[in-house]
């Protein structure tokens with residue numbers, strides 16, 4: 001591993017513009033059999049997505065991944081999404097009961113379009129076994145496996161049959177893995193993404209650490225096909241979770257999937273809870289993200305997302321904000 005860096009340390013270098021308007025730039029991306037409006041997916045966390053948001057995103061042409069924390073609702077969720085003519089994209093864990101769940105889906109002919117194996121330490125035999133189980137019983141389903149932070153892990157999960165791997169251990173806003181265990185890609189997520197992308201032969205989803213819309217373009221430059229985002233999607237009108245008022249300002253809760261609040265117990269806690277300022281409508285954020293990414297594509301000197309993948313970059317080591325606050 002050579003030089004490491006993170007989102008803050010990088011600036012992309014502009015190329016000559018070839019469009020007359022940023023609206024000419026196409027931010028769409030294909031993952032598996034479907035095309036989506038943005039290379040962005042809200043995190044599969046309980047304070048980020050619920051059934052209503054999943055429908056809103058799918059109807060709007062955005063990718064989504066439903067979380068796995070109400071396991072008993074997943075069958076009806078798949079049926080409902082398919083009845084509406086929408087993609088069904090769910091998450092699973094690796095505990096014993098999940099094997100039976102996958103077999104039941106296959107027996108009932110309920111085939112999710114996407115299944116994400118959502119585990120903290122994805123470079124494990126438990127995840128490899130689940131990939132193989134999914135591929136055996138649901139061969140048509142696109143399987144996303146994670147999370148990992150090394151090229152070895154990407155190769156092993158791809159070889160086991162994963163259609164995409166999710167990279168990011170510890171860079172999340174409500175993550176405390178890096179502090180509690182000393183491990184992860186926190187602080188060097190962008191470099192880890194580049195390292196993993198060099199080994200990957202299938203799509204990579206960069207997960208965690210996105211703090212500004214420009215970080216999406218940087219992720220694409222360093223090899224991501226899709227970017228998973230939690231904190232920037234927290235705090236919207238539609239966001240699940242408690243709303244509080246403090247000093248005349250409205251906040252909404254955002255908690256980690258490995259937090260005490262999610263688990264209901266203080267065991268192997270690797271996540272925390274925070275309150276984020278109310279952000280208004282989710283669609284407004286998605287629209288702004290799309291406009292910013294269209295602008296990124298224009299600076300890359302192209303009309304499509306692919307233009308970003310080859311731009312030059314410089315390492316500026318934590319100086320790009322120059323004391324400015326972004327949000």
Ligand SMILES: NC(=O)C1=CN([C@@H]2O[C@H](COP(=O)(O)OP(=O)(O)OC[C@H]3O[C@@H](n4cnc5c(N)ncnc54)[C@H](OP(=O)(O)O)[C@@H]3O)[C@@H](O)[C@H]2O)C=CC1
Pocket residue numbers: 093094095118119120121126147168169170171172175177208256257258268270
């Ligand atoms: N992206 C990230 O950086 C991180 C994300 N998370 C999120 O938190 C949620 C909970 O994750 P997770 O605890 O994996 O899920 P689960 O609580 O469902 O645990 C899955 C299984 O893996 C075992 N397990 C968990 N961590 C380890 C480990 N480090 N080594 C060996 N076995 C392990 C668990 O056993 P046991 O509990 O007995 O060890 C359990 O049997 C997920 O949504 C995940 O995405 C959590 C931490 C980091």
Ligand SMILES: Nc1nc2c(ncn2[C@@H]2O[C@H](COP(=O)(O)O)[C@@H](O)[C@H]2O)c(=O)[nH]1
Pocket residue numbers: 043044045147168169170171172173174175176177178207208209210228229230231232255256257258259270271272
């Ligand atoms: N270490 C932990 N990571 C977590 C936990 N819950 C979720 N996550 C990861 O964070 C990203 C979102 O990151 P953000 O910077 O965009 O907010 C999410 O997709 C998970 O991979 C947790 O409890 N601990």
